[in-house]
Amino acid sequence: MNACPLTLAGTDLLALPSGGLFLPGSAALVVSDLHLGRAERVAREAGPLLPPFEAAETLGRLAQDIAATGARQIVCLGDSFDDAAAADALDPAAREQLLTLQAGRRWVWIEGNHDPGPLDLGGAHLSEMRLGALTFRHIAIPGANGEVSGHYHPKLGLPGAGRPRPCFLIDASRLILPAYGCYTGGLSATSPVLTALFSQPAHAVLTGKRALKVPLPSGGAKRGGPRPVPLHQAVGRRA
Template sequence: MNGCAITVAGANLMALGSGALWWPQERILTVSDLHLGKSERIARRGGAMLPPFDTEETLRRLEAEIDALDPDQVICLGDSFDDLLAADAIAQEARPRLAILQAGRDWVWVEGNHDPGPVDFGGTHLREVHHGPLTFRHIAEQATGEVSGHYHPKARIVLRGRPIVRSCFVFDEHRLILPAFGTYTGGLWTSHAAISGLVGKGAQVVLTGKVATRLPMPR
């Protein structure tokens, strides 16, 4: 498995190179900020005409993690759709694939700032999820045991003499911020006060990619 073991509020987790979070003991897979339908939303609002393959690629990567891990529960940690009109626009493409992924497991859509209303794609729609020592919500509230998303953290480091930019997990012993799992998603540097102010001085990152890498958080 391409991932790094981390511990948050006493829960032993795996930060995977794909950007997904795996909780082996509870068999829970968590992904954040899928932003399905983002290319459609950008085009609809008069922005750049991006190749409309982001939903396909994001779902393909999600399918790969679910096939590999066979989780009992999947938590989508908010901003799963770029907005509610985007959800309607991609329904024909996404609905059957999501139905297959949801079959036989508990599926939770945590509400985000892009998709605050109910989403008619199966599963359960909740503001936040409490499980053992962890609380899963979209935007951090600086609570112990909090697993959140929203900020799309990314790190800029020099590794073996080469500059590298990667999306990343940010965590300390009390809380964790997930990277965006979606294909067309930007990011916020870990040095930004919105992120650095949420974690302690000893915070670390796990860089996503072919080899997940754990490092001190760049500030």
């Protein structure tokens, strides 16, 4: 899987090249910010601008990760759909694919800021959840320990390595996942909004053909300083 091993709060983790996070001890696969229905939402609000294939591509990648890891429970860390209407308008083929992935597995929808999770697609619906020593929620809380979250869609570029890549961010207390869905924007991992949440040493794990762990440069901000900023404000557009 070309995954990167990580440890948080004494829990062994695998950061997958796809942007998913696998917990071998509980056979749990965690993904964040699927943003299913983004193309439909954009078309609804501004006219057709994006190819309408993101749901199939995102769910296809999720199916591959489930098969590769043998995950028995799936945790979606919020913003699973671009908005509530996008969940209702999900393509029948994508809906069937999602129901197939749910069959025989525990499935948890964590509430996000874009949507509360689709109420007619089965699974448990929670504002946050605890699994062993870890707490899973959508948006990071300053000062939290053993926290796994999403929301910010972090990205990081390496000198001479082309475009920035979605990445995980981790220190001794927290882990932020990249956006798993297609057509999602992102926030620089070196933005003060993100560096304020992390203590040094902190690392980024870049996604791609293999998960690559690199040091996260310090932004000079103190951890726990500013409160979390909604992503659409941080990047200056709807995320």
